[in-house]
Amino acid sequence: MLLLQFSTSHYCRKARLALGYKGISYQVQNLTPGLHLLKLKPMTGLTTVPVLVPQLDNQPSVIADSSRIFQFLDAYCPTPPLYFDDPQQQTQTLMLEDWLDESIGTATRFVYYQFRAGAGKQIDPSWSSQVVIQVVRRQYGIDQASAELATQRLKIAFEVLQVWQERPYLVGDRISVADLAAAALLSPLALIPDYRENYPWLFENITRIHQLCGEALPPGLSSQS
Numbered sequence: 016m017l018l019l020q021f022s023t024s025h026y027c028r029k030a031r032l033a034l035g036y037k038g039i040s041y042q043v044q045n046l047t048p049g050l051h052l053l054k055l056k057p058m059t060g061l062t063t064v065p066v067l068v069p070q071l072d073n074q075p076s077v078i079a080d081s082s083r084i085f086q087f088l089d090a091y092c093p094t095p096p097l098y099f100d101d102p103q104q105q106t107q108t109l110m111l112e113d114w115l116d117e118s119i120g121t122a123t124r125f126v127y128y129q130f131r132a133g134a135g136k137q138i139d140p141s142w143s144s145q146v147v148i149q150v151v152r153r154q155y156g157i158d159q160a161s162a163e164l165a166t167q168r169l170k171i172a173f174e175v176l177q178v179w180q181e182r183p184y185l186v187g188d189r190i191s192v193a194d195l196a197a198a199a200l201l202s203p204l205a206l207i208p209d210y211r212e213n214y215p216w217l218f219e220n221i222t223r224i225h226q227l228c229g230e231a232l233p234p235g236l237s238s239q240s
């Protein structure tokens with residue numbers, strides 16, 4: 016299988032966690048932001064990564080969107096499962112995944128790029144890095160006001176995800192889509208000292224899940240854990 020991705024994208028990290036959890040071998044192709052449109056739009060009709068190219072007979076030729084990639088992987092390789100048979104657990108998992116994808120993954124992006132343009136500028140003050148950060152900020156409308164709203168949304172996320180402090184799984188008694196989505200989509204916060212100080216349990220869980228999936232730790236956790 017081939018995963019088309021941006022190396023720094025937390026949604027692509029989410030897809031890699033699922034591939035790793037399933038033990039599926041795959042290759043990655045890193046696309047260049049900006050030029051990615053030329054490749055992806057004719058292929059999928061969308062402009063976002065991750066995109067999975069299964070390269071398998073009798074399977075779809077291309078799958079766009081991390082949630083659809085999860086569904087494909089679970090059907091293609093049912094063990095270990097990512098979803099639940101129990102309808103209540105399944106509904107809870109799907110709701111958590113959708114909320115993490117649509118609300119929290121976006122909020123993380125806002126808070127992260129606001130930090131990288133301000134207090135976190137020294138992480139990579141190079142001209143090329145700062146240009147990329149400014150392009151992303153403009154693309155998504157990230158500024159002080161929108162980043163503050165995102166910060167509020169993240170506060171709610173930490174309340175919801177607190178169950179991780181009492182037990183290792185967000186739903187049921189095993190890993191699911193919800194755990195992988197949370198571990199990937201909150202991972203950019205590992206570079207922000209306030210979050211590391213205030214929510215150590217979050218980063219312990221992110222580390223644990225990455226290790227379980229055989230995925231390299233995100234920046235901020237790799238050198239310190």
Ligand SMILES: N[C@@H](CCC(=O)N[C@@H](CS)C(=O)NCC(=O)O)C(=O)O
Nearest residue numbers: 024025026062063064065080081082
């Ligand atoms: N809902 C999508 C979101 C993916 C997403 O937002 N990807 C970003 C990178 S983090 C992207 O490809 N942006 C480029 C663009 O929108 O053109 C998913 O889960 O796959």
